[in-house]
Amino acid sequence: MSELTGENRENGRFGPGESGNPAGRPKGARNKATILAERLFEQKVEAVVEKINEHAIGGNVAAMRLFLDRAAPRTRDRIEFALPELLTSDDAFAAQLALIAAVAAGEVSPREAERMMGLLGTVMSTLANRERNARIAERDRGYMAAAEAARAERAAATEEAWAAAAESAGRSR
Numbered sequence: 290m291s292e293l294t295g296e297n298r299e300n301g302r303f304g305p306g307e308s309g310n311p312a313g314r315p316k317g318a319r320n321k322a323t324i325l326a327e328r329l330f331e332q333k334v335e336a337v338v339e340k341i342n343e344h345a346i347g348g349n350v351a352a353m354r355l356f357l358d359r360a361a362p363r364t365r366d367r368i369e370f371a372l373p374e375l376l377t378s379d380d381a382f383a384a385q386l387a388l389i390a391a392v393a394a395g396e397v398s399p400r401e402a403e404r405m406m407g408l409l410g411t412v413m414s415t416l417a418n419r420e421r422n423a424r425i426a427e428r429d430r431g432y433m434a435a436a437e438a439a440r441a442e443r444a445a446a447t448e449e450a451w452a453a454a455a456e457s458a459g460r461s462r
Contacts, residue, residue, distance in 0.1 A: 368401045378420060381413035 344352035375381050388405055391397040
């Protein structure tokens with residue numbers, strides 16, 4: 290296949306990474322209209338902002354909203370809530386209870402609490418899984434220690450039995 294001619298495969302499609310126009314428009318290239326619009330915007334931006342400010346000061350509610358939305362956007366991702374240290378699933382559960390109390394006291398909105406509850410639920414599940422894995426590992430260590438002790442006990446008993454058998458065999462001769 291030739292890249293310069295843009296020949297396609299037998300099935301009529303171009304292969305992966307091939308193009309019908311390999312010398313086509315480079316990545317990041319912009320339209321002339323976009324470039325012109327950006328230049329006009331750069332030239333007029335100060336005048337437009339000044340005009341919006343004038344309308345906002347004059348009492349135009351839409352201009353006020355536009356100005357405030359751009360100058361001081363609402364913070365949607367921050368929740369003012371002091372979390373305790375989350376080291377165990379019980380800590381995460383306590384944090385959920387504290388969050389519910391904060392909602393009841395009006396310190397946190399129900400919408401904010403809903404999002405935070407989802408995060409705390411994820412943290413609680415992660416911590417519970419970690420705690421369960423630690424318990425399983427501890428149990429397995431106990432099983433292994435008990436199995437090793439039983440093996441050592443059986444080996445000692447077998448050794449004693451062989452010694453006793455050898456001693457009795459020696460006496461019978």
